[in-house]
Amino acid sequence: MGDYLPFRIQASGAQSGRLRDLQTDSSHFRVTCERCQNMDQHVPIRTPGELFKVVCTVRQALSDGDIEQIDAGPMKGVVAFDDFSESSPQDDVVLYRFQCPSCGQNFVLGAVTWNGTGGSWGKTQPLSTS
Template sequence: MKVPSDFLAKIGGQTARLGGIFFTLFEVISPRKHMPDCEKCKDLRKVFKIKLPAHLKQAISIAQENVADNTISVIENGTGNWSQPFSQLVATGAWDDIVQYLFKCNFCGQRFQLNAETYHGGGGEWKPLAK
């Protein structure tokens, strides 16, 4: 499944030249460095920061679409005790204070985590997990 471009992490940096050698001044580590090249979940292997309720709504919707099309599945024993079952989660709101779910790609086994602290608005993220 394709992921909307605004969901994908923006990775960038600046480089400086010193004596013919380029140095990275700022670098976001790409989560793909040690992950499989699975065509099914490649668009999900990005870090997406959740800073607003709209971001969480979008992350939940994308996860639900990927569960529905059998790209990923929920790892039920990885869901926090404080979160309702993912199948009951509504993308439009009324979320638990802590939203935390684990998923895995049904084709390569790559794991993903969706977490957010909604009570105080602490934010969260969607991210692939290192194997």
């Protein structure tokens, strides 16, 4: 079980020099387990640099086995998460879904890349199967 401190992305602008530790309002989500509790943060993404810090953190969690990638459904992009990098061609909008193999909590990484308007990482409800 990793300690994914890179999710505490260095703040920019007026908050420069401070670390953000933003928790999402998880009242309507299940409680995360010990395995994925370090991924249980809402992280806004405002710049390409922040996006790729989150991508690196998610890759480490995947490598550690603390989360696994799942189908993103009809909104998924063309570029596989394994191939997503700063130097590769990117979809205009990226959407990747993950879940904890122990408790089943779902997480989503989504961002608009074509104009840099941002995105986020955080908990999400499972996709509807209907």
